[in-house]
Amino acid sequence: MKIRFGVYETPQPEGTEGAPRQHARVISKGTMRMDDLCSELRDLGVNSAQIKAVLDATGRFIGKSLTNGYHVELDDIGTFSLSLRSRVVEEATSGATEEAQSEGELTRVTIDRINFKGNPKLLKRIQQSAELEQVTKTAANSSLKKRKERMLSHLQQHGYISGLTYASINNCSRYQASKDLLAFEGEGLITQKGSGTHRVYMLFVV
Secondary structure (H helix, E strand, O other): OOOEEEEEEOOOOOOOOOOOOEEEEEEOOOOOOOOHHHHHHHHHHOOOHHHHHHHHHHHHHHHHHHHHHOOEEEOOOEEEEEEEEOOOOOOOOOOOOOOOOOOOEEEEEEEEEEEEEOOOHHHHHHHOOEEOOOOOOOOHOOOOOHHHHHHHHHHHHHHEHHHHHHHHHHOHHHHHHHHHHHHHHHHEEEEEOOOHHHOOOEEOOO
């Protein structure tokens, strides 16, 4: 499958001369989660319980290591590290107390976020195998009505549709697909069967 992207204008400060600059941005097809990973590895003879246990232990190991001041590098995946947030004294305070500080000194430092830097080998592998496809603005910003029409057309041809397929044909996120499908189900237009990665939607028949 191709990586779809849209082209958008980059906001420029007022008074900027010249043609507007543009940038490309990936249009996500959704988020792959634990169930998707379990389904992918099932053919290797690894069951879901084992996968979840290993990933849970990995998450705890990363958290513990970062808490103790380490970076964490996972081969062929990438490196995790922490970044900090700090506040600076805007104005120097008078020497009324021993805690008085000079302008520019740090007053409070907190942990801000977890950084992730992908392994260069992983990036190179993606660059060598991925195909890019530009999506028109019309497709990237399709309305609910258009998404509904595409869904109905797919249902008439195939009889059912999954959340992932809905997101793919409409160039929207898995979150948006789930939201749309839930709304259509509430209208009595479709009904769902199955659960998890096996959940599909079909036209509601009275």
